[in-house]
Amino acid sequence: MRTTARAIVPIVLVVAISLFFEGHNLPGGGFIGGVLTVTAFGIVYMAFGLDFLERGVLGREVDPGKEPSRDRVVLAYRRLFAYGFAIAVLSGLVPLVFDRPFLTQTFVMLEGVPIYDHLEVASAMAFDFGVYCVVVGGLLTILSVVGAE
Amino acid sequence: MSPDLAVVVAAVALPFVAAALTPLVFRLFGETTGFVGTVVSLASFGLLATQYGTEGSVSLEWISSLNIALQFYVDGWALLFAMLATGIGALVFTYSPAYMHGQAGLPRYYAALLAFMGSIVGVALAADLVAVFLFWELTSLCSFVLIGYYTADDSSQYAARMAMFITVGGGLFLLVGLLLLSIVAGDVLGPGAAFDLATMLENPETMSNALRERGLFLPVLGLLAIGAGTKSAQVPVHFWLPNAMAAPTPVSAFLHSATMVKVGVYFIGRVRPMLVGEEWLFLFATLGLTTMTVCAIMAVAATDIKELLAYSTASHLGLMVAGFGFTSVYGAETGVFHLLNHALFKAALFLVAGIIAHEAGTREIRELGGLRHDLPVTAAITGVVALSMAGIPPFNGFYSKELLFEAAVEASHHHEIGLLGWLYPAVAVFGSIFTVLYSLKFLSLFFGERPEALGHVHRPNVSLLVPPAVLALLAAAVSVDPQRAVDLIVQSGLEATAVDPHAMHVGLPTSYSTPVGMSAVTIGAGVLAYPAYGRIHDGIRAGLAAVPPIRANWWYDRIVEGLTDEGRLFAEWVHNGHLRTYATWTLAATCALALTGFVAAGAIVPATIGLEVTIPIALVLLVAVVGAVAVARADSHIAGILTLSILGFMIAIFYILASAPDLALTQLVVETLVLVIFLLVVEEIPERYEIEVGRVARDAVLSVAVGVTVFVTILVTTDARPDGPTEIARAYAERAVPGGGGTNIVNVTLVDFRGFDTLGELAVIALASISILTLIVMRGRGDASPAGDDGSPADSSGDGPTAADASTDGGPSGGEDA
Incomplete structure (x- = not known):
């Protein structure tokens, strides 16, 4: 289980991020990317236990007796979805400055970028990133808190 | 001459701005913040005074897409009421610092009082139905805060809740009435005038006829009457007003005698030209005279001076309502003139009551008497205003009461009302006798024997004495020269409320007429009966104590307690902490509503299901069905979860075959996540548990119902699909690349x-x-x-494929069905 997890988790994460980025033109997007990222974390939890992220990856000590909802990782998740929501709302508010309706989106084509030839930067990407953050933060909060029970 | 928008808006907005700044002002001025309030009130009063003589409406754009504007209509009636409110407001603010000395929470008190004053001015001037309602409810809200000023006191909380419950509840009736009115106005006067009260009042005939044609005349009249009646404490909901006396006395003087309770009367006067008629007479004359008599009797039974004044206020409000109820011009004269007179004498009386309570330390009528030695100035003030309240000539209350008698006598000349033509004047006289009685009783606090038990009484502060003195002087001025007051302001108020206004004349009667005789009977009977006051007082109290249901308050307590108990029982039954109960009710209700909806809309028709299934799709669906059956038959949780995910993955493949890659991807990812979560929690679920047969049956029925609902819903919705892509679908497809810069239509749509x-x-x-x-x-x-201990997951895994389907489908739909 752990060996498999070591192999697939990075792949899943990379796929998730690529899904998020190509979402504008190919199947994918913030929601799917987010859910897939959560799946990767879920596999980590199943294989290594709930404290693995904190102890194994970040190298911190974990007090065994404390409440799961006060966990530093959970706090980070909670912050993530709050920020994600803020990003989504702010990206919607920006057009108001340019006297356009709430949540108006536009895009810019950048020509002549090395390797990619041309790169499209859509303002919707910011909104989609907000979606991604909310999904990841929200679902991981639920997952870790419920999982700790 | 038309009014100036900036001035009118400033007059309304100034108190609100001041209310918002109160905490700051309080830091600077401390307890003398009250005098700042005086300045604000006077400024508002001054602004309104500059509009004297103007008439017309001005508006400020607000919600233009709904034709709702912050529209103000200025005429004599509006100015009379608004200037009364700001003028008495100035006096109350002057009175407050000395009275409220040393109390906690003064910033809240002054802020609420200022906001209240703004709302009252708003109600008086608003000509847009939405604005009327908004300001109307704001006055109730401020009143709630002020009645509940002594937050630690239970009776204060009880009274505040009661006032809120009744006035806001009545406000909801008003809202429905106003909406009906706006619908009709939108039809008849054009959509631009849908919420425009000023335009409606300019075309009273058209509106009245249109209402009658649609059969809405009586509903609108009834709803507006309930709104106005609750606000103005009419029988049978008059009881909130005496309870509201839990508020500090300046609040009682301002809100519960001079202004807020008159909003109902004011509004009745406002819509009078539009709705007046025979029904109007029956409704308001009866309501007003009943209130006037019942509350006058209750005032005689009162033991506390504020309670006496409160019942008396309700009684006088009844008098004004009855006045407006009579359709003749005398009726409108009564309403308008008494509104002014009552504000002058009753606010002064409350302020006097405050002085007595503050200086003598008691409000019990039994314990008070002979105060003229201790409070000579107050005694003089009371002499003027109490006699005015009694309606004794030549004091100002006499003139408006005389007009009421005249209107009551006239009623039978204008309408065929049979016996009522005699009953109205008789009841008016009967009620007025009690008015004389309690007015004399109030006056007797200052005369007669001084009880031994009454301790030393302090001389009141000057700032306590000036406001009632000003009011008493004004009352005296009106008494001496009523015609001047009429010419100055009452006449213009009359023109807005009467159907056929003419020049109004008041004065002392010079020759005998029926109303003069009625007045003589009233005063004579009152004075003669006064020596028996004690026996009448005891008799009424004994009657009330013997038969509690006669008191409206008893009904209120019964209803509120009953509802509270029922509510608690209901909550315990519905909200019992078991997830399965919630799931059962939610799912069952959803199914019932959906299916009933389909049946009611006639959507369920035997549809011909096109079986254009390719072999791959058929295979995938077959596997899905087999998976579903396997879930139901699975004998361990792990097996159930794994077979369930077979079902989910098959649906994903189905999406791919049906060329919906985004959906497929989402389904796959969510399915994986759900699988992971299930595996995480599966250890916590007990291996086996006993379920009663009844519950199994219930779960089975529910599962089948949910399955049928989903099945029928899909059939009905897909059956209604038009041939080929719809307009919206085409538009999205065409605009995705140029408009959103993305070739993935789903994602572009989403973001x-x-x-x-x-x-x-x-x-x-x-x-x-x-x-x-x-x-x-x-x-x-x-x-x-x-919750959760005794198998709440039983429902999610026990419901078999249907519930599981619902839960997996619920995941993607949260994000995807935008």
Whole structure:
């Protein structure tokens, strides 16, 4: 289980991020990317236990007796979805400055970028990133808190 | 001459701005903030005074897409009421610092009082139905805060809740009435005038006829009457007003005698030209005279001076309502003139009551007497205003009461009302006798024997004496020269409320007429009966004590207590902490509503299902069905979960075959995540548990019902699909690349075209996370709840394929069905 997890988790994460980025033109997007990222974390939890992220990856000590909802990782998740929501709302508010309706989106084509030839930067990407953050933060909060029970 | 928008808006907005700044002002001035309030009131009063003589409406754009504007209509009636409110407001603010000396929470007190004054001016001037309602409810809200000023006191809380419950409840009736009115106005006068009260009042005939044609005349009349009656404490909901005396006395003087309770009367006067008629007479004359008599009797039974004044206020409000109820011009004269007179004498009386309570330390009528030695100035003030309240000539209250008698006698000349033509004047006289009685009783606090037990009485502060003195002087001025007051302001108020206004004349009668005789009877009977006051007082109290249901308050308590108990029982039954109960009710209700909806709309027709299934799709669906059956038959949780995910993956493959890659991807990812979560929690679920037969049957029925609903819903919705792509679908497809810069239409729709929906769904996810977090964190606190201990997951896994389907489908739909 752990060996498999070591192999697939990075792949899943990379796929998730690529899904998020190509979402504008190919199947994918913030929601799917987010859910897939959560799946990767879920596999980590199943294989290594709930404290693995904190102890194994970040190298911190974990007090065994404390409440799961006060966990530093959970706090980070909670912050993530709050920020994600803020990003989504702010990206919607920006057009108001340019006297356009709430949540108006536009895009810019950048020509002549090395390797990619041309790169499209859509303002919707910011909104989609907000979606991604909310999904990841929200679902991981639920997952870790419920999982700790 | 038309009014000036800036001035009118400033007059309304000034008190609100001052209210917002009160905490700051209080830091600078401390307890003398009251005098700042005086300045604000006077400024508002001055602004309104500059508009004297103007008439017309001005508006400020607000919600133009709904034709709702912050529209103000200025005429004599509006100015009379608004200037009364600001003028008495100035006096009350002057009175407050000395009276409220040393109390806690003064910033709240002054802020609420200022906001209240702004709302009253708003109600008086508003000509847009939405604005009327808004200001109307604001006055109730401020009144709630002020009645509940002594937050630690139970009776104060009870009274505040009662006032809120009744006045805001009545406000809801008013809202419905106003909406009906706006619908009719929108039809008849054009959509631009839908909420425009001023235009409606300019075309009273058209409106009245249109209402009658649509059969809405009586409903509108009734709804507006309930709104106005609750606000103006008419029988049978008059009881909130005496209870509201839990408020500090300046509040009682300002809100519960001079202004807020008159909003109902004011509004009756406002809509009078539009709705007046025979029904109007029956409704308001009867209501007003009943209130006048019942409350006058209750005032005689009062033991507390504020209670006496409160019942007396309700009684006089009844007098004004009855006045407006009579359709003749005398009726309108009564209403308008008494509104002014009553504000002058009753506010002064409350302020006097405040002085007595403040200086003598008691409000019990039994314990008070002979105060003229201690409070000579107050005694003089009371002499003027109490006799005015009694309606004794030549004091100002006499003139308006005389007009009421005249209107009551006239009623039978204008309408065929049979016996009522005699009953109205008789009741008016009967009620007025009690008015004379309690007025004399109030006056007797200052005369007669001084009780031994009454301790030393202080001389009141000057700032306590000036406001009632000013009011008494004004009352005296009106008494001496009523015609001047009429010419100055009452006449212009009359023109707005009467159907056929003419020049109004008042004065002392010079020759005998029926109303003069009625006045003589009233005063004579009152004075003769006064020596028996004690016996009448005891008799009424004994009657009330013997038969509690006669008191409206008893009914209120019964109803509120009953509802509270019922509510608690109902909550315990519905909200019992078992997830399965919630799931059962939610799912059952959803199914019932959906199916009933389909049947009611006639949507269920035997449809011909096109079986254009390719072999791959058929195979996939077959596997899915087999998976579903396997879930139901699975004998362990792990097996159930794994077979369930077969079902989910098959649906994903089905999406791919049906060329919906985004859906397929989402389904796959969510399916994986759900599988992972299930595997995480599966250890916690007990291996086996006993379920009663009844519950199994219930779960089975529910499962079948949910399955049928989903099945029927899909059939009905897909059956209604038009041939080929719809206009919306085509538009999205065409605009995705040029408009959104993306070739994935689904994603462009999500983040661009329908971004707002997505934002809403983000909020849902965030809320769900927060609530789960809260539930788990809070679980240890409060009562130990049995939720989840005895197999609440039983429903999710026990319901078989249907519930499982619902839960997997629920995942993607949260984000995808934008």
